Structure formats: C-alpha cells, structure tokens
Amino acid sequence: MSFKDQFTHMHLDVLKEIGNIGAGNATTSLSKLLNRKIDMQVPSVQLIEFDEVMELAGGAETEVISIMLRIEGDAPGSMFFILSPLQAVKFVNQLIGQTSDSVSQLLDSEFHRSALQELGNIVTGAYLSSLSDFTKLDLYPSVPLLAMDMVGAILSHGLIELSQISDQAIVIETLLQEEGNEEEIKGHFFLFPDPISYDVLFQSVGISNHE
Amino acid sequence: MSSEVVQVIKVGIADINVACPPSILRTSGLGSCVGIILYDRMLSIAGMAHIMLPSANVEKKSTENLAKYADTAIDELVRRLINKGVSSYRLKAKIAGGAQMFQFNTASDTMRIGSRNIKAVKEKLQNLKIPIEAEDVGGKNGRTIEFDPATSVLRIRTVHKGEKMI
Numbered sequence: 599m600s601f602k603d604q605f606t607h608m609h610l611d612v613l614k615e616i617g618n619i620g621a622g623n624a625t626t627s628l629s630k631l632l633n634r635k636i637d638m639q640v641p642s643v644q645l646i647e648f649d650e651v652m653e654l655a656g657g658a659e660t661e662v663i664s665i666m667l668r669i670e671g672d673a674p675g676s677m678f679f680i681l682s683p684l685q686a687v688k689f690v691n692q693l694i695g696q697t698s699d700s701v702s703q704l705l706d707s708e709f710h711r712s713a714l715q716e717l718g719n720i721v722t723g724a725y726l727s728s729l730s731d732f733t734k735l736d737l738y739p740s741v742p743l744l745a746m747d748m749v750g751a752i753l754s755h756g757l758i759e760l761s762q763i764s765d766q767a768i769v770i771e772t773l774l775q776e777e778g779n780e781e782e783i784k785g786h787f788f789l790f791p792d793p794i795s796y797d798v799l800f801q802s803v804g805i806s807n808h809e
Numbered sequence: 810m811s812s813e814v815v816q817v818i819k820v821g822i823a824d825i826n827v828a829c830p831p832s833i834l835r836t837s838g839l840g841s842c843v844g845i846i847l848y849d850r851m852l853s854i855a856g857m858a859h860i861m862l863p864s865a866n867v868e869k870k871s872t873e874n875l876a877k878y879a880d881t882a883i884d885e886l887v888r889r890l891i892n893k894g895v896s897s898y899r900l901k902a903k904i905a906g907g908a909q910m911f912q913f914n915t916a917s918d919t920m921r922i923g924s925r926n927i928k929a930v931k932e933k934l935q936n937l938k939i940p941i942e943a944e945d946v947g948g949k950n951g952r953t954i955e956f957d958p959a960t961s962v963l964r965i966r967t968v969h970k971g972e973k974m975i
Contacts, residue, residue, distance in 0.1 A: 648861075649821040658822075658838030659953050661968050666911055743911045747968050750838015751951025754822060754861065755910050758841065758922050761861045765823065765874050 601764035601793070602645050609796075610643045612803055613770050616729060617641035621772035621787045623728035624679075624721045628774070628785075631720055632692045635777040644769050648757055651767050655680060655786060658750025665718030666752065667742040669726060672735040673795035673802075676756035679722055680786040683746065690714050711744065718742045725787065733802035756790040763793050817955075820844075820857045823877040827856040827889050830959035839906035839952045841923035843879065843930050846903045846956045846963060847886050847939065849895040855958040856890050858882040862922070863929030879929035887937065902934050903963045903975060905945040905954050912949070923947065943975035 618641050625638040644650075652658040663686040665679040681689065683701040690696075690713045703710065722742050730737040745752055760767050767790065774785040791799060800806065818828045820836040828834045834857040836844050841861075848855035860882045875881040891897060907927035927946045934941060943963065945952070950967045957964075966972045 647821075648823060652822070652838060745910055747840070747910065748838040748951035748953065750822070751840030751908065751910055754838070754840045754842055755922075757822075758861065761823070761877060765877070 602766050604796075605645065605768070608805065609800060610645075612800060612805060613768065614641050614643045615803075616732065616799065617643065617770040617772050617787070617789060619732045620725040620729040620789065621774075624725040624787065625774055627724035628717075628721050631717065632689060634692065636774055637777050639773040639775070641770060641772040644771070645766050646769060647766055648754070648761070651753060651757065651769055651788075652750045654769065654771060655749040655753060655788070658748060660749045661746065662749045662752065663714065663744070663746045664749075664752045665715070665722055665742045665744055666755065667722050667726075668740040669737050670740060671737045673733070673737060673791060673798045674759075675789060675791035675795055676759070677722055677725065677739075677790070678753060678756060678786075678788040679718055679725075680749065680752070680788065685785065686714055689717060693717060715742065715744050718744060725789075733799060735798065735802050753788065756788065759792040760790060768796075820859050822859055823861050823874050825856065825858045825876040825882060825886055825889065827854065827886075827893060828958055829854045829893075830957075833955055833957045835953070835955045837953045839954065840908055840910045841906070841926060843904060843906040843923075843926045843946070844952070844954045845879075845883060845886065845930055845934075846954075847883075847890060847900050848903075848956070848958060848961055849890065849899045850901065850961050851899060852893075852895055853958045854890060854893050854895055855956055855961075856886045857954075857956055858886050860926065860930070863925045879926060880933050883930070883933045883937065887939075897937075897939075900939050901942045901961075902939050903943045903956070903961075904930055904934075904941060905952055905963065905965055905975075907946045908948050908950055908952070910949065910951065945973070945975055 629636045669675045770789040772787040816832040836859045875885040907923040953966045955964045
C-alpha cells in the first residue's frame with residue numbers, strides 16, 4: 599500500500615481535528631499575548647505534491663519569517679509558524695509597544711529578534727501542548743528556531759523525512775487573521791508529522807491505520 | 810535584451826527539465842535541496858534537476874521519482890541530454906544549494922541534509938567525470954537559481970545576500 603492510499607476520509611478528519619485543537623489553542627495564546635482578537639480559520643488537511651505545499655504558502659520564492667521546531671517523543675514531526683515579514687513587524691510592535699520599525703530593523707536588532715522568537719515559542723508551545731493533551735502522547739518541542747528566507751527553502755526542510763517514502767505530503771494547515779481584516783492572511787501553521795508518526799497519532803485517538 | 814521572448818521553464822521540487830535558447834531554466838526556493846545544471850556550451854542545451862535527498866533508500870520503499878535523489882537525478886539528466894544529441898564528454902556542471910536552513914545543536918541526519926546532498930552530488934558527478942565549472946553551495950540561505958543555456962551563466966538570488974552570477 600502506498601503512502602497516500604493508507605489514508606481514508608476518517609483519517610484525514612482526525613488530522614484535521616488535531617490541527618483544529620493545536621492551532622485553536624495557539625491562536626488563543628497569541629490573542630492574549632497581543633491583546634488583540636485573532637481568528638482562526640477551519641484547518642485544512644490535504645494530500646498534495648511538494649510543489650503544491652509551497653503554493654499554499656504563497657509560492658516557493660515568497661519571503662517569510664518562520665519559527666520552526668522539531669517535535670520529539672512519541673510522534674515526531676516538524677512544525678512551522680509562518681508570517682509575512684510585514685505581519686511579523688506588526689506583531690513585534692504590538693508586543694513591545696513600538697511603531698516605527700521596518701523589516702530590516704527587525705532582523706538586525708537582537709531585541710526585536712528575541713521578541714519574535716518569544717512570540718514563536720509561546721504560540722508553537724501552545725499548539726504542541728494541546729496536541730499532547732488531546733492525544734495523551736508525550737511530545738517534546740525542540741528549541742524553536744527563527745529564520746527569514748524563501749518559503750520553499752524553509753518548508754522543504756519539513757518535507758525531508760516524508761520525501762524518503764512519498765512524493766506527496768500531508769499538510770495540516772491553519773490560517774490566522776486579525777478580526778475585522780479578513781482579506782489579509784496573517785499567519786500559517788504547518789504541521790508535518792514524520793511518516794512513522796501517523797500510526798501513533800491514529801492509535802492515540804482509537805483508530806487503526808489498517809482497517 | 811534579445812528580441813526573442815525569453816521563456817522560463819520551471820523546475821519544481823524533485824523535478825527535472827531540459828531547455829535550449831531562448832528558454833531559460835529556473836528553480837525557486839532551494840534550501841537544503843541542491844540544484845544541478847548540466848550543459849553543453851557548444852549546442853547551448855542545458856538540463857536542470859532539483860534534488861531533495863542524497864540517494865534512493867532501498868529499505869524505505871522509495872518512490873519512482875528519479876528526480877528526487879542526487880544519484881538517480883543526475884543519471885536521468887544525462888540520459889535526457891544525450892537524447893537531445895549532446896555528447897556526454899562535453900557536459901559541464903554548475904551546482905547551487907545545500908544550505909543548512911536551521912542551526913540545531915543536535916547533529917541528526919535530517920539536520921545535515923544540505924551537506925549530505927552536496928557530497929552526494931559531487932561524488933556522482935566525479936564518477937561520471939563531469940567537471941563542476943562553478944558552485945555556490947552550503948551556507949544558511951535559500952536560493953532561487955536561473956540558468957541561461959545561451960550564455961551558460963547561472964544567476965543566483967538570495968534574500969539576504971543579493972544576487973550573483975557564476
């Protein structure tokens with residue numbers, strides 16, 4: 599059975615619920631941190647080609663700010679929180695109470711970088727802890743790492759494990775946006791469980807992978 | 810500017826394409842992946858591969874996509890160029906990519922994939938006796954690359970370090 603054939607609608611629904619719970623908690627913590635109302639869209643779970651993964655995030659060459667972490671423990675994987683550079687500046691300004699910084703300042707200033715790093719720590723930590731609660735699995739985050747670069751260069755890192763057995767990726771994606779400004783996409787969560795983690799994730803919620 | 814319309818032929822992730830003037834080859838957002846260009850200056854024909862992994866893993870039920878791995882992608886690239894009438898002894902290579910996008914403390918295999926990809930590409934090219942004319946590999950930056958078969962110039966764009974031609 600090929601990688602993609604092992605997933606039924608029910609399996610994809612479970613992954614969607616995982617994205618829902620994780621990103622929901624992360625969005626709440628981001629709202630509190632910034633003291634703004636931030637909404638989460640219904641997560642999407644898709645089985646798509648690698649190139650399509652990059653298209654979801656605006657195309658491989660799009661410049662983004664990313665917080666990436668590895669999930670260790672029972673169900674290893676990679677997680678990315680991705681923001682446009684402008685949005686990252688907005689978030690950092692709200693967090694530290696400044697208004698005038700540009701994207702280049704954001705990256706040059708150690709202070710601003712740490713603020714963004716901390717924001718990433720809190721948001722990704724919230725995602726992971728609710729995922730861990732929901733599945734009763736032991737999941738440990740690595741130290742989240744900050745990068746600003748082309749989204750293709752960043753997200754392809756999350757596809758390495760998967761690419762060893764499959765030409766498609768399961769993408770658990772959630773969009774965030776500030777309330778009252780629905781046109782603009784504010785942030786993306788991408789969760790890429792390692793191939794060995796799917797069985798563990800499904801079993802944790804009482805579904806066998808081979809029925 | 811030439812009067813002909815330049816057509817960009819895209820090379821996706823784990824993908825291969827061949828082009829001749831006025832078309833150029835382009836692949837976007839190389840991170841730990843490596844872009845390999847093989848070209849014949851005399852015939853102005855070039856091929857580009859965007860590989861993700863060093864070699865096909867027999868144990869893990871690897872897939873059929875030859876373009877995904879350094880070793881199989883280079884073989885496939887050579888095969889397609891020879892089909893176009895290129896002589897293998899005239900082939901030269903330029904390579905770019907293989908960055909380490911995230912600096913983890915743990916030196917796990919996944920984290921060092923960039924340097925492993927570069928090594929695999931170089932070994933394969935050496936085995937086939939294809940000289941590497943120019944390279945821009947390693948570092949911490951993503952790259953978008955464009956190769957013009959008419960001039961054999963490889964243009965490399967990065968977010969933080971601007972553009973360069975090799």
